[in-house]
Amino acid sequence: MVPLRLTVDRAALARNWRWFRDRAGVPAAAAVKADGYGLGARLVVDALFAAGARSFLVSTFAEAAALGPPGEGADVVVLHGFAAEEAPLAASLPWARPVLNTGRQVRAWASAFPGRPADLMVETGMNRLGLAPADAASALVAVPVETVHSHLATADEPANPMAEAQLARFREIAAACPGPRFSIANSAAVCRGPAFALDLVRPGLGLYGGVPHPAADVVPVVTLAARVLQVKPLAQGDPVGYGAAWRAPGPARVATVNLGYADGIFRALGPALLFRAGDRRCPAVGRVSMDMLAVDVTGTDVAEGDWLELGFDVPRLAAVSGLSQYELLVSLGRRFERVAA
Numbered sequence: 658m659v660p661l662r663l664t665v666d667r668a669a670l671a672r673n674w675r676w677f678r679d680r681a682g683v684p685a686a687a688a689v690k691a692d693g694y695g696l697g698a699r700l701v702v703d704a705l706f707a708a709g710a711r712s713f714l715v716s717t718f719a720e721a722a723a724l725g726p727p728g729e730g731a732d733v734v735v736l737h738g739f740a741a742e743e744a745p746l747a748a749s750l751p752w753a754r755p756v757l758n759t760g761r762q763v764r765a766w767a768s769a770f771p772g773r774p775a776d777l778m779v780e781t782g783m784n785r786l787g788l789a790p791a792d793a794a795s796a797l798v799a800v801p802v803e804t805v806h807s808h809l810a811t812a813d814e815p816a817n818p819m820a821e822a823q824l825a826r827f828r829e830i831a832a833a834c835p836g837p838r839f840s841i842a843n844s845a846a847v848c849r850g851p852a853f854a855l856d857l858v859r860p861g862l863g864l865y866g867g868v869p870h871p872a873a874d875v876v877p878v879v880t881l882a883a884r885v886l887q888v889k890p891l892a893q894g895d896p897v898g899y900g901a902a903w904r905a906p907g908p909a910r911v912a913t914v915n916l917g918y919a920d921g922i923f924r925a926l927g928p929a930l931l932f933r934a935g936d937r938r939c940p941a942v943g944r945v946s947m948d949m950l951a952v953d954v955t956g957t958d959v960a961e962g963d964w965l966e967l968g969f970d971v972p973r974l975a976a977v978s979g980l981s982q983y984e985l986l987v988s989l990g991r992r993f994e995r996v997a998a
């Protein structure tokens with residue numbers, strides 16, 4: 658038994674996904690790369706499939722294989738594309754298709770799987786992945802294309818007009834290439850307005866309780882729980898933890914729980930961590946250790962063996978730590994038992 662739990666609220670996840678779909682007014686895929694942004698791709702896909710999602714984005718064919726079948730009639734889209742040596746793996750995953758980003762990927766896919774559909778990524782200004790717009794037309798001849806994608810560099814900066822410029826460039830490409838669906842919006846772009854929705858949107862962060870944009874209406878999805886290893890009664894002035902960085906301001910009780918920076922609970926988060934013991938709120942105190950941290954449980958009946966809960970408030974923890982919301986989610990460690998509730 659692992660005394661460390663990460664609970665994914667399926668209803669909250671589904672609610673967030675529906676919010677992005679309804680805001681966009683078009684079908685919504687779900688980005689589940691990096692093991693569902695750290696939450697556990699399998700349970701995320703199962704929850705969102707039940708809510709109606711039918712397209713799931715991963716980074717690699719290896720991630721698609723680890724995920725397994727997404728559900729009847731659903732597909733998995735592989736963002737990093739396809740290399741010839743992945744043909745046996747791709748052959749074993751009939752529900753998966755790559756997003757082809759380069760001419761070499763287009764040729765490799767067309768020759769390994771003639772007539773099998775794929776998606777394309779085209780460059781509109783981010784200069785990360787994607788075919789030059791001039792090469793999209795020949796790719797559309799070589800491969801049956803379901804969706805043409807592009808990706809925005811500044812969707813989460815509401816005052817930055819680069820997103821509109823990328824959208825305008827993408828619309829020109831779309832006008833010249835009738836047939837496939839077109840998609841450019843991540844979570845933040847959906848929030849910017851309906852012009853970005855096009856035929857399909859691709860939210861990720863916002864599904865998991867991250868807030869990508871001031872207009873986003875999302876609810877928290879993740880709750881952590883850790884077990885109390887020991888409780889110590891302290892006198893005024895007694896220090897706690899490395900560096901003796903905290904001292905009891907008066908008579909106190911401090912619980913040591915089995916959660917630390919090896920689990921993604923970084924030192925920089927320490928001052929913002931507020932645990933729940935029943936209806937009491939108990940702050941973390943002192944420095945976070947690798948596998949442990951201290952919680953001030955003064956005035957509660959918290960005892961050895963009890964569980965303390967920690968709502969994982971992604972935007973607040975990002976604001977406090979200076980880490981991105983994405984980094985905080987994907988850093989949640991492998992020791993958590995991931996469960997859906």
Ligand SMILES: *Cc1c(COP(=O)(O)O)cnc(C)c1O
Pocket residue numbers: 688690736808842843844845859860861862863869
């Ligand atoms: C990760 C990713 C998304 C989702 O982005 P969020 O900012 O998490 O909503 C959408 N599209 C592509 C191409 C991505 O790589």
